[in-house]
Amino acid sequence: MSEKIIQTENLVKRFPVGDGEFTALDDINLSFDKGEFAGIVGPSGSGKTTLLNIIGSLDSPSQGTATVMGKRISSLSHKEAAQLRNLHIGFIFQVYNLLPVYTVYENVEFVLLLQNRSAAERKKAVMEALEWVGIENLAHKKPSKLSGGEGQRVAIARAMVKRPELVLADEPTANLDAKNAHAILQTMKKLNEELKTTFLFSTHDEKVMAYMNRLIHLEDGKVAKDELVQAKTV
Amino acid sequence: MIKFIFKAILRDKNRSLLPIIVISIGVFLTIALSGYIKGVFGDMIDQTARFNTGHVKIMSKAYAENKDQIPNDLALMDARELTTSLKTDFPTFTWVNRIRFGGLLDATDGNGGSKGQGPAAGMAIEIYSEPSQEVERLNIPNAIVTGAVPSKSGEALIGHEFANKLGVKVGDEITYMGTTMNGAMTFESLTISGTVRFGISAMDKGMIIIDIADVRKMLDMQDATGEILGYSKDELYFDEVARKVSNTFNAKYIDNTDEYAPIMLPLSAQNSMGSYLEMVDSFSSLFIIIFIVIMSIVLWNTGLIGGLRRYQEFGIRIALGEEKGHIYKTLIYEAIAIGTIGSVSGTILGVLLTLFMQKHGIDISGMMENATMMMPSVMKSKFTPELLYIGFIPGLFAMVIGNMLSGIGIYKRETATLFKELEI
Numbered sequence: 001m002s003e004k005i006i007q008t009e010n011l012v013k014r015f016p017v018g019d020g021e022f023t024a025l026d027d028i029n030l031s032f033d034k035g036e037f038a039g040i041v042g043p044s045g046s047g048k049t050t051l052l053n054i055i056g057s058l059d060s061p062s063q064g065t066a067t068v069m070g071k072r073i074s075s076l077s078h079k080e081a082a083q084l085r086n087l088h089i090g091f092i093f094q095v096y097n098l099l100p101v102y103t104v105y106e107n108v109e110f111v112l113l114l115q116n117r118s119a120a121e122r123k124k125a126v127m128e129a130l131e132w133v134g135i136e137n138l139a140h141k142k143p144s145k146l147s148g149g150e151g152q153r154v155a156i157a158r159a160m161v162k163r164p165e166l167v168l169a170d171e172p173t174a175n176l177d178a179k180n181a182h183a184i185l186q187t188m189k190k191l192n193e194e195l196k197t198t199f200l201f202s203t204h205d206e207k208v209m210a211y212m213n214r215l216i217h218l219e220d221g222k223v224a225k226d227e228l229v230q231a232k233t234v
Numbered sequence: 235m236i237k238f239i240f241k242a243i244l245r246d247k248n249r250s251l252l253p254i255i256v257i258s259i260g261v262f263l264t265i266a267l268s269g270y271i272k273g274v275f276g277d278m279i280d281q282t283a284r285f286n287t288g289h290v291k292i293m294s295k296a297y298a299e300n301k302d303q304i305p306n307d308l309a310l311m312d313a314r315e316l317t318t319s320l321k322t323d324f325p326t327f328t329w330v331n332r333i334r335f336g337g338l339l340d341a342t343d344g345n346g347g348s349k350g351q352g353p354a355a356g357m358a359i360e361i362y363s364e365p366s367q368e369v370e371r372l373n374i375p376n377a378i379v380t381g382a383v384p385s386k387s388g389e390a391l392i393g394h395e396f397a398n399k400l401g402v403k404v405g406d407e408i409t410y411m412g413t414t415m416n417g418a419m420t421f422e423s424l425t426i427s428g429t430v431r432f433g434i435s436a437m438d439k440g441m442i443i444i445d446i447a448d449v450r451k452m453l454d455m456q457d458a459t460g461e462i463l464g465y466s467k468d469e470l471y472f473d474e475v476a477r478k479v480s481n482t483f484n485a486k487y488i489d490n491t492d493e494y495a496p497i498m499l500p501l502s503a504q505n506s507m508g509s510y511l512e513m514v515d516s517f518s519s520l521f522i523i524i525f526i527v528i529m530s531i532v533l534w535n536t537g538l539i540g541g542l543r544r545y546q547e548f549g550i551r552i553a554l555g556e557e558k559g560h561i562y563k564t565l566i567y568e569a570i571a572i573g574t575i576g577s578v579s580g581t582i583l584g585v586l587l588t589l590f591m592q593k594h595g596i597d598i599s600g601m602m603e604n605a606t607m608m609m610p611s612v613m614k615s616k617f618t619p620e621l622l623y624i625g626f627i628p629g630l631f632a633m634v635i636g637n638m639l640s641g642i643g644i645y646k647r648e649t650a651t652l653f654k655e656l657e658i
């Protein structure tokens with residue numbers, strides 16, 4: 001459990017605003033072990049999404065370093081960053097962000113197409129992922145026909161289908177009712193335990209926090225508290 | 235992956251329908267207009283060749299310089315000998331003599347008086363005195379409204395409207411008054427064998443057609459001719475051929491000192507037909523260029539709008555680990571597929587309309603009542619094989635170029651900003 005999957009050192013992120021700059025992340029030093037189920041919490045605007053975007057190689061630091069799976073984010077080319085996301089990182093968003101023209105099955109399959117997997121492999125992996133989240137029966141529906149809870153399950157299946165080492169979930173339960181939120185979290189916790197996938201959440205939802213083993217409190221772009229907590233068991 | 239792209243095109247009508255419609259219309263218009271321009275101008279050129287210029291025309295140099303005045307005093311002499319040598323020198327062409335002449339027609343009322351008079355534009359052609367296809371070339375059998383083609387000396391065809399104006403009909407006698415080649419007055423009694431309507435108002439209102447042997451006697455032009463016209467045996471005009479024949483002929487007969495020496499002019503060197511021919515070509519090219527530019531702009535913009543709508547999709551795909559270059563490539567594939575669908579349907583529609591218009595045309599005889607221009611009265615399109623690609627290729631290109639331009643937006647935006655759209 002000592003292998004670091006994520007490590008940030010003196011990470012700073014500034015955004016140009018008008019004439020000056022706005023510091024969204026200020027001197028962040030964090031590291032995560034493989035298999036963690038951790039949450040970044042904090043008020044709106046504290047920098048949660050910005051941090052997840054950098055870890056997910058969608059953005060790069062202004063200063064300092066972020067190293068994910070041994071790769072320095074700031075030194076990755078577009079191609080290498082895409083490769084990293086493609087093979088190792090799954091994303092789950094607040095809005096499920098499914099591709100509307102494709103069916104549930106195709107949305108999940110798309111990820112594997114990008115990896116040039118064979119048709120047989122794709123079929124097996126997609127069906128398996130849909131089973132994990134309990135929506136095999138929705139395979140041929142279009143995203144517009146799904147409820148919020150179903151949509152988020154598809155998003156989880158899409159993130160998990162390639163068996164990534166790391167899943168970044170940005171407020172995954174914000175649009176769900178309590179019942180669905182609990183179900184989704186239980187699903188993810190189960191995947192975390194069975195597949196040893198590392199999960200990193202951003203949230204200000206108490207329900208989500210209750211499932212975490214570790215909470216990192218961000219305030220104005222700074223780490224205010226980093227605590228290990230007793231997680232609710234599934 | 236290609237299959238995935240096609241699925242998206244088929245399912246997302248918003249993405250594909252508008253560009254397909256835009257391209258179809260553009261391609262359709264290009265083809266229909268090109269076909270129509272080609273048809274109309276082609277007919278005009280064909281008509282001009284038949285009635286006026288030939289594919290090549292020989293006149294005396296002096297006659298050629300003043301040909302609007304029909305100066306028969308400057309006509310070619312030794313016409314028979316010249317025609318014979320033309321037939322041996324240029325066997326791929328048919329050679330015929332024609333004489334144009336002016337004069338006055340007078341319809342007698344039978345009591346020594348006159349019931350009508352009018353200026354006539356005369357054309358002497360080889361009707362029965364020489365074996366020729368002139369009657370068919372001028373489409374006389376179809377143009378005849380009443381009566382028949384002259385079959386013996388003393389007979390004439392006149393324009394149907396002309397006959398009405400003079401108050402004469404088939405079988406009536408008219409008197410031609412004019413001047414001979416030598417400037418003497420001449421009168422000739424002629425019987426109307428038939429009336430014709432060519433659909434060319436200028437001719438229908440003042441034309442008289444007489445066999446050339448009669449006219450030679452009438453105008454004292456024994457063994458002389460105003461013009462010798464050459465037509466390629468297949469009756470199709472090819473400018474290069476006509477030019478080559480003219481150059482060969484002129485090289486042989488050139489005589490700078492003799493203003494009666496013959497000179498041969500191809501159609502393109504007569505009546506500013508050359509600029510006409512160029513105009514047809516440049517018109518078509520102009521259309522295609524305008525089309526490509528407009529379509530590219532329109533499609534670029536639909537691409538941009540579509541692109542904006544799709545930033546979310548691009549953001550998701552980037553998050554899933556797709557490279558920007560790959561997204562761009564799939565956009566271009568999509569453009570090719572959509573461009574092909576639009577271009578094919580536009581081409582089919584355009585060709586169908588062209589074929590329809592080739593058969594039916596637009597009748598403009600009403601508008602041409604007072605026109606003096608040599609123009610066919612039914613404007614028809616003409617189908618040529620190039621119509622199959624002149625719309626298709628620009629249609630496809632416009633779509634692909636439009637999308638290449640709008641797709642650059644994917645690169646311009648930072649991944650994170652593109653991705654920000656996801657949070658809204």
Ligand SMILES: Nc1ncnc2c1ncn2[C@@H]1O[C@H](COP(=O)(O)OP(=O)(O)OP(=O)(O)O)[C@@H](O)[C@H]1O
Nearest residue numbers: 015016017022024043044045046047048049050051
């Ligand atoms: N591209 C950008 N340009 C300028 N400022 C930005 C940009 N992205 C984020 N910010 C700013 O950085 C700060 C942190 O934003 P971030 O989205 O990370 O907050 P957050 O903690 O995720 O908030 P929320 O809980 O509302 O999602 C905010 O003040 C935001 O306005």
Ligand SMILES: [Mg+2]
Nearest residue numbers: 048049050170
């Ligand atoms: Mg956020």
